[in-house]
Amino acid sequence: MKKGNPGRTRRDFLDSATRLIGAAGLVLAAGASVTHATTQSMLAAIKGVVGDAAVHKGKVKLEVPPLVENGNSVTTTVSVESPMTAEDYVKAIHVFNEKNPQPNIIGVRLGPHAGRAMFSTRIRLADSQKIIAIAEMSDGSFWSDETDVVVTMAACVEVL
């Protein structure tokens, strides 16, 4: 003799409940990806440079002040560990951001004649965000460094 509804055991109930939570999680994740659309465009820009190659962490040093008062001019220095010989040198360095209207900041090309793999410039930051520097080595490998920057007064938004 059976009690209650034979089609719904306790196991069935737990199973469907888990599925429901999983679905809710998916919805949340989808929502998050919409708010981080700019991160997607940064990833797309990075993909445009590195293609399908793996980007390793290390070798690169991205120096940006952690707290920036004025986003209109932020001194940025990128240096890469490399002997800079004819056989082993840094070919290019690219810098990307997360929340400016466009993901690219600068791309430089250098070679063994540079002596040291480093450059310095001043950039604009529209918001507190993450900045990524990616170096392309002569052997085709990619290395990166990233920093979070807090910006008090943003660039790009002021009226003339």
Place this chain on the structure above:
Amino acid sequence: MPRTLINVPARAKRGEVIEIKTLISHDMETGFRADNAGKTVPRDIISLFVASYNGVEIFRAELHPAIAANPFLSFTTVATESGRIDFTWTGDNGFAANETAQITVE
């Protein structure tokens, strides 16, 4: 002609790594700003900087609107022989500027 500021050591030892600093006056208008009337100001930036040492390219930078006004760039090169270092900037609306520095290598 925009104002430029170039810092190259006048003398260097052969094989020494020298630092070169360049600055050029330019608004680097991003194309994302609105004026008082609410109209977007069109983009007007320097998009390319190239440095060559005795005719050989030593450094090239592609600039985007995220570069601050009056673009500053500093980089290094190995002093190989006496000669000239040429700098060129090109950008939107036919912008072009050149500058030359002399270096004596001993």
